[in-house]
Amino acid sequence: MKKTRIVNKNGFILVETLIVGVFIVGIFSLLYTNFFPLIGEYERYKDYDTVESTYIAHWARIIALKGLPDSSYNTAKNNGYLDISNCSLYSNSNGVSSCSAFVTMNNISKIYLTPYSTVSFKNFVKDNNSFSRSFREYISYLPTYSKNSSKTPTTGYYRIVVEYVSNDTYKYGNIELYKK
Secondary structure (H helix, E strand, O other), rough: OOOOOOOOHHHHHHHHHHHHHHHHHHHHHHHHHHHHHHHHHHHHHHHOOHHHHHHHHHHHHHHHHOOOOHHHHHHHHHHOEEEEOOOOOOOOHHHHHHHHHHHHHHEEEEEEEEEOOHHHHHHHHHHOOOOOOHHHHHHHHHOOOOOOOOHHHOOOEEEOOOOOOOOEEEEEEEEEOOOO
16 A cells, blocks of 8 residues: 655745735836826826817917918017017907907917927026916926927917916917918
């Protein structure tokens, strides 16, 4: 008669459970450390370049194209920006009335016309305390758009930056403007 030996495998199951548990804890810690900063970034930038703000910037662009005189574009090119939220800048009465209605209806605070590359505008806003902190943060958030060297004021490319109030919160948007 042969004696059979029974092997106890309980120790192996314990080690395997510990290894899997450490692996799972490691995955959750990676998710936690990488996911929560993304939520913070979302909360910080949720009022920037939304669909609503891009739509408002689009209509600001159309009004600017139809009503701003060429001298306004030259001023924006030379100064780095031009505040076009003052509706008296527009060259015809239709442009003035369209601008006034647009500003009132959408609760617009400011509309800026800048060159396509926003480098000079960013530098001006960063050093100027007359702008609100939230507007300075939005402008620092914007890319400079300077890598595309073919889009310059000389070739007719500008940018519209809009600040408006919606639900007691300042919101911001921008869009490209091409002046033929």
